[in-house]
Amino acid sequence: MKNTSNQTQVQQPQLPQGFSGESLKTVAVIAVLVLAFMNFGAVVNLMVNVLIFIYSLVGHNFGIAIILFTVLIRLLTWPLNAQQMKGAKAMQDLQNDKEWQGIQKKYAKDREKLAQEQLRIYRERGINPFGSCLPTLIQFPILFALIPAITYAIGSTPLSLLKLSRSLYGFQNAAELVPLNSRFLWMDLGLPERTIILGIGIPVLALIVALTTYIQTKLTMPASADTNDQSAATARIMSIQMPILLFFFSVNYASGLAVYFVASNILSIIQYAMMGKVNWRNLLPGGQK
Amino acid sequence: MRKRFLIVGFFLLAAVLLSGCTGATVWPGLSASGEVAYLANTSAVHAIDLKTGQELWKFTGQGGGFLNTNPSLFVTTPIMTEDGLLIVLDSGNKHILYAVDTKDVNQEQKTPNVAWRFTEADGHWIAPPLIVGNRLFAPNSDGKVYVLNMQDGQSEKKAIKAVELSSASQKPGRLWAQPVADDERLYVTSLDHSLFAIDLESYEVLWNADLAGAILSSPALGSDGMLYVGSFAKQLEKFDPVTGQHQSVLDTEGWIWNTPVVDGDNLYFSDVEGYAYSYNTATGTLNWKVQLNQVDTEKAITASPLLLDGQVLITTESGDIYEVSPDGKADLWHQGPEKGKSYTTPISAGGYVLAAYIESDYYLVALDDEGDVKWTFPTN
Numbered sequence: 008m009k010n011t012s013n014q015t016q017v018q019q020p021q022l023p024q025g026f027s028g029e030s031l032k033t034v035a036v037i038a039v040l041v042l043a044f045m046n047f048g049a050v051v052n053l054m055v056n057v058l059i060f061i062y063s064l065v066g067h068n069f070g071i072a073i074i075l076f077t078v079l080i081r082l083l084t085w086p087l088n089a090q091q092m093k094g095a096k097a098m099q100d101l102q103n104d105k106e107w108q109g110i111q112k113k114y115a116k117d118r119e120k121l122a123q124e125q126l127r128i129y130r131e132r133g134i135n136p137f138g139s140c141l142p143t144l145i146q147f148p149i150l151f152a153l154i155p156a157i158t159y160a161i162g163s164t165p166l167s168l169l170k171l172s173r174s175l176y177g178f179q180n181a182a183e184l185v186p187l188n189s190r191f192l193w194m195d196l197g198l199p200e201r202t203i204i205l206g207i208g209i210p211v212l213a214l215i216v217a218l219t220t221y222i223q224t225k226l227t228m229p230a231s232a233d234t235n236d237q238s239a240a241t242a243r244i245m246s247i248q249m250p251i252l253l254f255f256f257s258v259n260y261a262s263g264l265a266v267y268f269v270a271s272n273i274l275s276i277i278q279y280a281m282m283g284k285v286n287w288r289n290l291l292p293g294g295q296k
Numbered sequence: 297m298r299k300r301f302l303i304v305g306f307f308l309l310a311a312v313l314l315s316g317c318t319g320a321t322v323w324p325g326l327s328a329s330g331e332v333a334y335l336a337n338t339s340a341v342h343a344i345d346l347k348t349g350q351e352l353w354k355f356t357g358q359g360g361g362f363l364n365t366n367p368s369l370f371v372t373t374p375i376m377t378e379d380g381l382l383i384v385l386d387s388g389n390k391h392i393l394y395a396v397d398t399k400d401v402n403q404e405q406k407t408p409n410v411a412w413r414f415t416e417a418d419g420h421w422i423a424p425p426l427i428v429g430n431r432l433f434a435p436n437s438d439g440k441v442y443v444l445n446m447q448d449g450q451s452e453k454k455a456i457k458a459v460e461l462s463s464a465s466q467k468p469g470r471l472w473a474q475p476v477a478d479d480e481r482l483y484v485t486s487l488d489h490s491l492f493a494i495d496l497e498s499y500e501v502l503w504n505a506d507l508a509g510a511i512l513s514s515p516a517l518g519s520d521g522m523l524y525v526g527s528f529a530k531q532l533e534k535f536d537p538v539t540g541q542h543q544s545v546l547d548t549e550g551w552i553w554n555t556p557v558v559d560g561d562n563l564y565f566s567d568v569e570g571y572a573y574s575y576n577t578a579t580g581t582l583n584w585k586v587q588l589n590q591v592d593t594e595k596a597i598t599a600s601p602l603l604l605d606g607q608v609l610i611t612t613e614s615g616d617i618y619e620v621s622p623d624g625k626a627d628l629w630h631q632g633p634e635k636g637k638s639y640t641t642p643i644s645a646g647g648y649v650l651a652a653y654i655e656s657d658y659y660l661v662a663l664d665d666e667g668d669v670k671w672t673f674p675t676n
Contacts, residue, residue, distance in 0.1 A: 158321060163420075164321045164322050164371075164422070165322070165323065165422070165472065165512065165598070165639070166321050166322055166323055166639065167321045168510075168512070169553075169568065169596055169598065169639075172528075172551055172568060173592065173593075181528070182508060182509035182510070182527075182528045182529050182530070182551070183508070183509075185487075185509070185510050185528055186470060186487040186488070186510055195420075198389065198420075199389075201389050203389075208389060
């Protein structure tokens with residue numbers, strides 16, 4: 008019996024040395040990302056069909072369909088966002104940890120040893136250093152697929168209408184649904200938004216996207232008293248880069264995408280607020296300090 | 297810190313590259329007059345010498361404004377007037393209809409001067425306009441047909457009438473197809489599943505009929521005096537032009553995208569499933585039906601057939617052009633470029649067949665009567 012017990016112990020799956028459960032999660036997320044990029048067309052088609060299904064339910068209003076679609080995406084990625092917040096908090100706490108600060112000083116000139124010690128602390132405390140950014144990564148395929156999905160779904164040009172005809176699943180009554188009503192507020196959701204002021208096309212919605220993205224990143228930025236806190240520094244960089252990135256997207260692509268960004272930013276703020284993570288003081292000048 | 301910058305930089309790059317996966321969303325418009333072909337190809341309208349394939353001039357519109365945030369987009373088939381003005385439509389956000397003077401070309405800048413323009417439309421220009429006498433009928437995506445007097449001498453045209461077309465359906469009344477006219481009426485199709493008949497003198501809507509699917513093509517006036525139009529409902533419909541009464545005369549395999557071409561009693565048209573059809577309007581029977589391509593991503597036929605000396609030439613999405621015999625036997629007449637697609641109706645001009653492509657090394661090819669390439673634009 009003793010022998011059998013030992014055999015059982017030996018047969019239990021063992022992770023390679025230095026390979027934690029968190030690493031498995033990382034691999035899983037990367038695998039999902041790779042699969043999504045390999046089957047990009049299928050992801051786009053799925054999104055097109057979900058969008059049009061919602062559209063058919065909400066009285067043929069594509070703007071509302073995009074907002075509800077955003078809510079759906081937010082609900083589906085809620086656990087990932089929660090993990091992101093948890094990961095960010097753990098990393099931030101670590102920056103203020105005395106042992107962590109100690110090894111930074113002690114091995115400042117020995118990068119290999121420093122890396123070993125950092126890994127040890129990560130393992131001991133069950134922290135995944137990518138825990139805060141992997142959930143963000145997994146949202147990129149959603150974002151990339153959403154661009155063609157909205158363009159095809161609205162079919163504001165003949166070719167995008169042809170692509171739509173190929174994307175629709177059998178259960179959708181394509182002949183009845185096409186063309187989709189792409190008007191929402193003052194916009195045609197299938198085209199980049201411009202409001203002509205004094206003969207100049209002003210991308211008003213793109214500016215709203217940049218503003219809400221800035222506010223969202225500021226509000227959700229962790230408070231830190233340490234000026235050398237790397238995660239806080241990264242968050243500060245992101246608070247500038249993300250609005251620029253999303254502004255770029257919004258200026259150049261269908262305004263339906265910009266509606267998604269604005270809705271997503273607002274929902275993100277709501278989610279953080281519900282979890283008590285919103286830092287309203289960050290909006291004030293000098294509020295981060 | 298540097299790593300974090302790199303990560304963000306990587307995603308910026310990935311965003312730019314992957315967002316390009318949407319591919320082209322428009323295809324070019326093509327027409328010809330005399331010895332010149334006109335190709336509306338996204339950022340410009342090119343005038344191309346039919347003998348050589350060389351560009352004579354190009355028209356790029358009024359520029360894209362501050363940081364090119366409002367670029368022009370030319371994709372609608374240019375239309376030539378009797379007095380040498382080329383009607384060019386900017387399908388971008390500026391919604392401008394230009395009449396450029398092909399006889400008044402700035403030789404330094406290689407661009408024609410604008411004779412007049414029209415800026416009152418609220419929507420995008422997709423449909424080519426129709427010239428009837430000295431009037432221009434221009435359907436717009438805002439659901440209106442703008443009627444312009446081309447001889448009023450105005451450089452900033454005002455519409456003499458904006459005929460608003462709204463049907464009982466709640467669909468947006470986008471007008472994407474060139475109208476057709478007989479002596480009394482103008483016929484306009486709409487994406488909102490409707491066909492309208494408008495009195496050419498009073499501009500009253502005489503009747504409108506609702507089909508079960510969107511209509512992207514123009515109606516064809518058959519030799520029997522009836523109107524024939526296909527739709528996304530996968531049916532060819534026959535209309536009485538006086539009353540608007542209609543009936544389905546043929547079921548098709550896929551959405552009908554193109555305008556039927558009339559040759560005596562025969563109509564030729566096709567669908568997005570790659571099938572081409574010949575229908576006899578006198579007997580009400582199908583002459584033949586043939587599938588030209590079965591590959592999902594290249595089988596659609598959006599271009600109307602081209603009749604050429606008794607030949608029926610049909611272009612598929614793959615860029616290949618087939619010749620279909622009177623008994624429905626299809627042979628490859630011209631193999632399209634290795635890379636590229638074609639959705640534009642080919643035309644016959646200057647002794648050549650001209651075919652336009654997207655996502656290809658060239659935008660336009662001139663083919664002789666054997667289907668062999670004589671020149672391409674731009675020249676390789």
